[in-house]
Amino acid sequence: MDLRPIRTAPTPDEVEAVASALGALPAEGPSSTSEAASQRHLLLPALHALQRRVGWISEGGLGEICRRLSIPPAEAYGVATFYALFATTPRPPTVVHVCDDLTCRTRGAERLCDELTARHGPAGQARDGAVWLRSPCLGLCEQAPAALLQVAGSSPVERAWGDATVASVGEALTQRRAPATRRSPIGPTDGLSLLARVGKVDPTDLDAYLAVGGYAALRRAIDLGPDAVIRELTASRLMGRGGAAFPTGRKWAAVASQPAQPHWLVCNADESEPGTFKDRVLLEEDPFAIVEAMTIAGLTTGCERGILYLRGEYPLAHERTGSAIEQARAHGFLGDDVLGGGRFELEIRRGAGAYICGEETALFNSIEGRRGEPRSKPPFPVEVGLFGKPTLVNNVETLANVPRIVLEGGAAFAAIGTAGSTGTRLFCLSGCVERPGVYEVPFGTTLRALLDRAGGVAGGRPLQTILLGGAAGTFVGPAELDVPLTFEDTRKIGATLGSGVVLVFDDTIELLPMLQRIASFFRDESCGQCVPCRVGTVRQEELLARLARGSPNGSWTSERAMYRELSQCLRDASICGLGQTASSAIESAIARFPNVVPEGA
Amino acid sequence: MITLTLDGRTVSVEEGDTLLDAATALGIDVPTICWAKHLTPVNACRMCVVELEGARTLVASCARRAEAGMVVHTNTERVRTSRKVVLELLASSVDLSTAPKLAAWIEAYGADVDRFGPKAEPTSDRDARQTGDHHAPDGATAATVAQPAKVDNGLFVRDYAKCVTCYKCVEACGTDAQNTFAIAIAGRGFDARVSVEFNAPLPDSACVYCGNCIAVCPTGALMALSEYDLRKAGDWHEDRQTTTETICPYCGVGCTLALVVQDNRIVRVDSPEDSSVTRGNLCIKGRFGTTFVHEHGAKAPADAPSR
Numbered sequence: 084m085d086l087r088p089i090r091t092a093p094t095p096d097e098v099e100a101v102a103s104a105l106g107a108l109p110a111e112g113p114s115s116t117s118e119a120a121s122q123r124h125l126l127l128p129a130l131h132a133l134q135r136r137v138g139w140i141s142e143g144g145l146g147e148i149c150r151r152l153s154i155p156p157a158e159a160y161g162v163a164t165f166y167a168l169f170a171t172t173p174r175p176p177t178v179v180h181v182c183d184d185l186t187c188r189t190r191g192a193e194r195l196c197d198e199l200t201a202r203h204g205p206a207g208q209a210r211d212g213a214v215w216l217r218s219p220c221l222g223l224c225e226q227a228p229a230a231l232l233q234v235a236g237s238s239p240v241e242r243a244w245g246d247a248t249v250a251s252v253g254e255a256l257t258q259r260r261a262p263a264t265r266r267s268p269i270g271p272t273d274g275l276s277l278l279a280r281v282g283k284v285d286p287t288d289l290d291a292y293l294a295v296g297g298y299a300a301l302r303r304a305i306d307l308g309p310d311a312v313i314r315e316l317t318a319s320r321l322m323g324r325g326g327a328a329f330p331t332g333r334k335w336a337a338v339a340s341q342p343a344q345p346h347w348l349v350c351n352a353d354e355s356e357p358g359t360f361k362d363r364v365l366l367e368e369d370p371f372a373i374v375e376a377m378t379i380a381g382l383t384t385g386c387e388r389g390i391l392y393l394r395g396e397y398p399l400a401h402e403r404t405g406s407a408i409e410q411a412r413a414h415g416f417l418g419d420d421v422l423g424g425g426r427f428e429l430e431i432r433r434g435a436g437a438y439i440c441g442e443e444t445a446l447f448n449s450i451e452g453r454r455g456e457p458r459s460k461p462p463f464p465v466e467v468g469l470f471g472k473p474t475l476v477n478n479v480e481t482l483a484n485v486p487r488i489v490l491e492g493g494a495a496f497a498a499i500g501t502a503g504s505t506g507t508r509l510f511c512l513s514g515c516v517e518r519p520g521v522y523e524v525p526f527g528t529t530l531r532a533l534l535d536r537a538g539g540v541a542g543g544r545p546l547q548t549i550l551l552g553g554a555a556g557t558f559v560g561p562a563e564l565d566v567p568l569t570f571e572d573t574r575k576i577g578a579t580l581g582s583g584v585v586l587v588f589d590d591t592i593e594l595l596p597m598l599q600r601i602a603s604f605f606r607d608e609s610c611g612q613c614v615p616c617r618v619g620t621v622r623q624e625e626l627l628a629r630l631a632r633g634s635p636n637g638s639w640t641s642e643r644a645m646y647r648e649l650s651q652c653l654r655d656a657s658i659c660g661l662g663q664t665a666s667s668a669i670e671s672a673i674a675r676f677p678n679v680v681p682e683g684a
Numbered sequence: 685m686i687t688l689t690l691d692g693r694t695v696s697v698e699e700g701d702t703l704l705d706a707a708t709a710l711g712i713d714v715p716t717i718c719w720a721k722h723l724t725p726v727n728a729c730r731m732c733v734v735e736l737e738g739a740r741t742l743v744a745s746c747a748r749r750a751e752a753g754m755v756v757h758t759n760t761e762r763v764r765t766s767r768k769v770v771l772e773l774l775a776s777s778v779d780l781s782t783a784p785k786l787a788a789w790i791e792a793y794g795a796d797v798d799r800f801g802p803k804a805e806p807t808s809d810r811d812a813r814q815t816g817d818h819h820a821p822d823g824a825t826a827a828t829v830a831q832p833a834k835v836d837n838g839l840f841v842r843d844y845a846k847c848v849t850c851y852k853c854v855e856a857c858g859t860d861a862q863n864t865f866a867i868a869i870a871g872r873g874f875d876a877r878v879s880v881e882f883n884a885p886l887p888d889s890a891c892v893y894c895g896n897c898i899a900v901c902p903t904g905a906l907m908a909l910s911e912y913d914l915r916k917a918g919d920w921h922e923d924r925q926t927t928t929e930t931i932c933p934y935c936g937v938g939c940t941l942a943l944v945v946q947d948n949r950i951v952r953v954d955s956p957e958d959s960s961v962t963r964g965n966l967c968i969k970g971r972f973g974t975t976f977v978h979e980h981g982a983k984a985p986a987d988a989p990s991r
């Protein structure tokens with residue numbers, strides 16, 4: 084490959100930033116095509132390094148990456164422009180991302196944005212070396228409205244905070260300072276397991292984790308051996324918590340049995356579904372448990388290396404998991420021979436503002452330094468995954484269940500919940516609810532009981548609707564509150580648990596602007612690969628704009644027919660789950676709230 | 685061999701063959717936009733979807749490998765609806781005036797290309813949008829990919845208002861043929877576009893003007909300047925054109941050329957996709973070395989930087 088370099092020279096800062104990300108690689112770049120291919124995965128970390136140091140990715144900076152990694156500049160540009168957190172035009176060093184997504188809207192985000200516009204100029208307009216931008220859900224919904232400060236430079240700052248106000252955002256813009264991240268309120272745990280340590284055990288100290296029985300599960304897993312661990316997991320009937328509800332034991336068994344080597348482990352911590360923050364709470368408050376669970380997964384399925392793919396907007400989770408990995412390594416819980424069980428190493432890769440990178444195959448492409456476009460399946464990741472090798476991908480919450488299953492056995496786990504949905508589940512309650520937060524309940528708890536635990540609708544107001552499962556989920560009405568929260572029962576009412584979102588809207592909330600925000604989200608987050616989703620999400624948003632204006636193309640009858648066909652095409656012909664579910668929440672609202680689309684002509 | 689059922693008929697195909705191969709073997713026509721014989725399937729357009737019994741969604745026949753015992757339907761109501769909507773979505777957002785195959789399908793599938801409303805005015809910012817952000821639409825018009833044609837070199841035009849983002853040019857420029865990597869997809873979602881790094885003009889890119897991207901483009905978004913100029917002047921007359929195959933005179937490789945001649949002038953040069961020498965690919969000399977003689981004299985090679 085004979086590449087034509089970018090001619091603009093990098094600045095010394097840019098050279099240094101790229102060098103810091105590439106570590107000991109030779110300064111003159113790879114010496115062969117195969118060497119270049121093996122280093123391509125460093126593209127995303129190198130782009131992060133530039134963005135963090137300079138505040139944007141310039142021609143000179145991108146050119147330096149391309150030279151060092153031997154990547155065609157057009158491809159590197161295609162990757163850089165894939166992510167919302169990267170800018171390829173000049174941007175001031177201080178950026179405040181202000182969430183204007185669903186939950187934050189129920190908590191005054193629009194008013195906040197209006198006031199910011201009045202005080203600091205419109206979103207996107209730079210002033211005095213700072214700019215504020217609107218952001219999709221920042222995963223801090225229990226503290227809505229939320230914001231995230233990023234300051235680029237030689238000592239960069241990254242901080243997310245809740246209960247954002249004009250004053251705190253203003254201070255972030257002008258003083259480059261943000262309030263300390265508040266500890267997330269957690270619902271009562273009733274002796275349940277996933278949240279047992281949250282808020283009680285110091286998440287920054289391995290000794291504290293060890294003192295409450297940490298790493299006992301890893302020892303037990305090594306004693307049992309891979310086959311027995313997989314047997315327990317299968318007996319537990321644990322299903323993936325990332326959205327697709329695939330049996331975890333079957334997935335582990337499939338990866339463990341693949342002859343191709345090496346095997347890769349990926350923990351999917353890209354949590355970006357609007358209204359979802361449960362994985363963030365686990366990563367921030369119980370990081371050692373995730374590291375331990377990943378180690379069990381790696382040793383059990385023959386993966387010597389694991390990657391924690393962490394959402395780019397989670398700075399505190401990054402700090403905590405990074406520190407947990409270091410401490411675990413220092414204590415021999417990671418490395419060449421983990422407690423006599425074999426080799427396992429772990430590293431963190433950060434996303435950069437792309438919901439689609441939570442889709443497992445898009446995630447692989449993202450790690451590999453390619454655009455985060457989903458691949459076609461089959462082949463499935465257990466056979467052909469990261470770097471083309473057998474890969475085990477699990478959600479954070481899925482993995483968090485593993486230590487308990489190893490310690491207590493699959494049968495004990497399966498005894499909790501219902502026959503079709505075993506164990507407990509984390510739910511993210513937010514919006515118009517008295518005590519927003521993460522709640523752990525056994526499967527089978529009704530939606531009503533869960534809502535009651537969170538204190539019911541805030542201020543005792545009447546409930547209008549609940550968005551169950553996230554933007555890719557469904558709206559359910561007050562008449563459906565008695566649905567038991569299980570995979571099978573929600574399916575019966577045409578709903579889904581998705582990522583555990585329970586977003587509550589009281590009677591004062593206007594529904595249509597919320598639907599417009601959902602449509603806007605999918606339009607922004609579509610990877611753009613396939614026609615149904617790339618164009619269909621645009622047409623969906625335009626339809627909602629017409630509903631807001633009250634003027635149809637033709638008649639509302641023809642608009643209904645159009646939307647029926649459009650959503651059928653999205654569901655049937657899109658490549659991945661994003662397009663396949665992009666119309667689900669809006670369709671469910673139309674079905675349940677007849678006044679969303681006017682009747683007749 | 686693998687045996688499966690397609691539209692009620694039994695068919696046997698080789699291991700590794702796709703459902704599209706199986707349909708072709710039976711003489712069943714499945715429409716494709718982003719698929720091409722010598723390119724890796726990207727399965728992006730979704731025009732070729734078919735119904736596979738037992739699958740939750742439709743599947744792209746161009747990429748889905750045939751498996752023993754599969755039962756496939758290529759022309760159900762469900763299939764036709766998705767194809768129709770795909771065409772409606774494309775026609776409402778892209779200028780398909782030089783894409784006759786798509787026009788024929790629009791007719792055949794009864795696609796209502798105006799159902800999303802009148803097309804929005806062209807915009808000038810398509811190359812400069814920040815990912816993850818867009819202006820809220822008002823719904824009165826349907827957004828399009830319209831933008832001015834990029835005429836920045838003496839050999840070919842990139843008119844991305846006609847681009848259906850099928851990835852074929854990117855693949856042809858990359859590992860599937862040319863290994864030059866001058867162009868890639870940039871941006872995301874509806875703002876995804878074919879681009880050189882930082883939207884530089886082509887002469888500042890790695891492009892070697894092989895024109896292999898032009899050869900695979902299904903919509904005429906990429907077009908030799910000779911053809912573009914004739915069309916613009918209203919002088920492109922397919923009824924007066926003949927195609928003659930010959931061997932390229934420039935070097936010893938001996939590529940097959942298909943010369944499209946109109947009124948005694950060579951107006952376009954292709955190479956047949958099934959040629960064992962070229963598989964449809966040429967270099968700058970074969971593709972442009974005959975036309976510019978007529979159209980641009982000695983100007984073109986100087987404009988096109990050589991490296």
Ligand SMILES: Cc1cc2nc3c(=O)[nH]c(=O)nc-3n(C[C@H](O)[C@H](O)[C@H](O)COP(=O)(O)O)c2cc1C
Nearest residue numbers: 323324325351353354441442443477478481660661
């Ligand atoms: C658009 C899209 C976004 C997704 N985002 C996430 C995510 O943020 N976290 C996650 O664990 N799974 C996500 N998934 C599901 C993953 O593709 C995959 O099924 C999951 O990580 C598997 O883990 P599990 O078996 O433990 O659930 C997403 C899927 C789609 C289609």
Ligand code: SF4
Nearest residue numbers: 610612613616659662
């Ligand atoms: S459905 Fe959407 S996100 Fe998924 S591959 Fe297609 S365009 Fe990309």
Ligand code: SF4
Nearest residue numbers: 857891892894895897
């Ligand atoms: S002419 Fe050849 S090198 Fe230039 S963009 Fe097209 S395929 Fe790439």
Ligand code: SF4
Nearest residue numbers: 847848850851853901
């Ligand atoms: S320019 Fe042509 S070949 Fe390239 S993506 Fe667009 S339509 Fe496809």
Ligand code: FES
Nearest residue numbers: 182187220221224
């Ligand atoms: S943080 Fe704003 S909606 Fe989730």
Ligand code: FES
Nearest residue numbers: 727729730732746
């Ligand atoms: S031809 Fe199969 S998806 Fe485009």
